[in-house]
Every structure is written in C-alpha cells, then in structure tokens.
Amino acid sequence: MTEEAPSSPAQRALDAAEALLGARAGELKLEIRKMPRFAERVFAGGGESASARLETNDLPAHVRGLQIDRYAIVLALMPEAPSEEGVADTVRRARNQCVVARSYLTSPAALDLHAILLGPRGSEGSDTWRALALIAERDERVARKLVWLRPEDPAADEASFAEFTQRTFLARPWVTDAVFSMAPLDNISRAAAAGEVPRDTASTWIQLASAADEDDDRDPDAMVDGMIAAWRQRSSK
Structure with missing residues (x-):
C-alpha cells in the first residue's frame, strides 16, 4: 500500500467512493467502519516475519479497507488505460489484497468479502471498459469482484453509483411502495x-x-x- 498525498486523484476517487458507500449504508441503516487492516501488506498474526507479508508490487497501489454490516470490502482502482493486461494485473493485485483481508476474518465472514474496483473517470459509457469490467467480475477467486465504471461528469456520480449498487449486496429490491397481489x-x-x-x-x-x-x-x-x-x-x- 502506498501513502498518498491528500490531493492525489487516486485519493479523491477513493474518498468519493467511500462517501457514496457510506451514504448508501446510512440509507439502509447499516453500520460502516474503516478497516485499515484489510489494506495492509501483513497477514493476521504475521508480526515482523518477512514470510507473512506481501511485496508492494503484488498489491494495489491505492486501496482502502471497509466493513459494511457483515460485508468486508477491499476498495481499489482499475487501471487508467483500458487493456486486458492492465486489468488482469489489477485483478491479481486485488485478489492478493483480499487474501490479506481474509486472514483477519472468520471463515463464515470471509464468504461475504468483496473487492470493489473503481473504473477511471469516463469509463461508464465505454464499450471497451464494459467488456473489461466483465472480465474482472468473472474472477470470483478469493472474493467477489464488482466494478463501478464512473461517469465522465462527477456530478453524475451519485446516480451512476446508485445504479451500480442495484447489483450488489446494497440492493434492496423488496423496499418498494408497489402493491403486490397474493x-x-x-x-x-x-x-x-x-x-x-x-x-x-x-x-x-x-x-x-x-x-x-x-x-x-x-x-x-x-x-x-x-x-x-x-x-x-x-x-x-
């Protein structure tokens, strides 16, 4: 994990996504907590042992750890350029980070571990990025992967993220004013x-x-x- 300046684009992207996750959790009355251990290099109980830590080039450069209700989350970024090689490397790093996060979870809790990957600004409307996002999400090793492709205009983030959450554990399709028959x-x-x-x-x-x-x-x-x-x-x- 790399320390970032507060004004870095990566930091701002993660801040914005964390705020959106927090807002959605608040709507559902779910507790959200920062879990920095999920974003570390060291496995639980590893101490100073070199064998209990991963190298930085095997982990996401920018990453956050969160917990929403029973769901553990690793929040990271997709590459800026749309390429299969770049996405494959991003997924590999995210998967490794999830291995670290899992070491801090019980076996039942590990089943609810998710990696949420943020696409670059403007990726939402790109067919190329949609295809690459599907490739990333097909990898369900260690944890489920979900990709939010962000819109070009930051003002559209809230609506875009709301649509994204409808296919995640934050969806609540049963919360509706519709009238159902028997x-x-x-x-x-x-x-x-x-x-x-x-x-x-x-x-x-x-x-x-x-x-x-x-x-x-x-x-x-x-x-x-x-x-x-x-x-x-x-x-x-």
Missing part, C-alpha cells in the same frame, strides 16, 4: 399440490411471506433466511 402465494400452493414442493415447506413459506406483508418493520432478510431453513429441512428428510 398470486405468487397461490403459485406456491399449486406447486405443493403438484408435488414440486412439500406441503409443509410451502405452508411455512406462505406463513413467512404473509407475516412479512402484515408487518412493515419485519426484516426481509429474516424472512429469506426462514424460507431457506424450511427448504433445507425438506432436503434433510
């Missing part, structure tokens, strides 16, 4: 009648969904967890 629950009942879903599992799903519909403050994550648990109980029978 048709999906009827479909579950029909699936149970056809033998596709056990009746007791379908009944549990319907109860959970109905309870969530009646209670506006009910945590939708808890409902999903309950549905998954009901399906696993079906699988164990």
Whole structure:
C-alpha cells in the first residue's frame, strides 16, 4: 500500500467512493467502519516475519479497507488505460489484497468479502471498459469482484453509483411502495399440490411471506433466511 498525498486523484476517487458507500449504508441503516487492516501488506498474526507479508508490487497501489454490516470490502482502482493486461494485473493485485483481508476474518465472514474496483473517470459509457469490467467480475477467486465504471461528469456520480449498487449486496429490491397481489402465494400452493414442493415447506413459506406483508418493520432478510431453513429441512428428510 502506498501513502498518498491528500490531493492525489487516486485519493479523491477513493474518498468519493467511500462517501457514496457510506451514504448508501446510512440509507439502509447499516453500520460502516474503516478497516485499515484489510489494506495492509501483513497477514493476521504475521508480526515482523518477512514470510507473512506481501511485496508492494503484488498489491494495489491505492486501496482502502471497509466493513459494511457483515460485508468486508477491499476498495481499489482499475487501471487508467483500458487493456486486458492492465486489468488482469489489477485483478491479481486485488485478489492478493483480499487474501490479506481474509486472514483477519472468520471463515463464515470471509464468504461475504468483496473487492470493489473503481473504473477511471469516463469509463461508464465505454464499450471497451464494459467488456473489461466483465472480465474482472468473472474472477470470483478469493472474493467477489464488482466494478463501478464512473461517469465522465462527477456530478453524475451519485446516480451512476446508485445504479451500480442495484447489483450488489446494497440492493434492496423488496423496499418498494408497489402493491403486490397474493398470486405468487397461490403459485406456491399449486406447486405443493403438484408435488414440486412439500406441503409443509410451502405452508411455512406462505406463513413467512404473509407475516412479512402484515408487518412493515419485519426484516426481509429474516424472512429469506426462514424460507431457506424450511427448504433445507425438506432436503434433510
């Protein structure tokens, strides 16, 4: 990790992305914390041992570590020039940084580790950059990679970032004012009648969904967890 002057473009890009992440976390009432250990060269418990640290040329030049709720985040930059070689090297470095970050996490927490990579200014509208971003995101070794391609105009950052978050763990598609019918629950009942879903599992799903519909403050994550648990109980029978 390289120390940066406060006015450096890389620092400003990371500052802006961190602020946007913080704002989105605030909207969702999720805690966000700085986690500088995730951005270090040294593995957890490594001390001064040379074998427990990575070389700077194997890590991102500019990087931040954050924690949003249960999600650990390594925040870094894509290269300025659009090339497969540059992106491959960026992904390699980000992956190495994630290995360091994982050493500070429990095994269950490591499953929620993400690397968010910021594209250069103006990359949002580029077909070349979109293709390169897909290449980066296909690499799911060590951690999931997500690429935000930034717009040319900084004034558009907020809208662009909001669109980006809709395909991340910060999306909340169930938070809506739309009115839903009971048709999906009827479909579950029909699936149970056809033998596709056990009746007791379908009944549990319907109860959970109905309870969530009646209670506006009910945590939708808890409902999903309950549905998954009901399906696993079906699988164990």
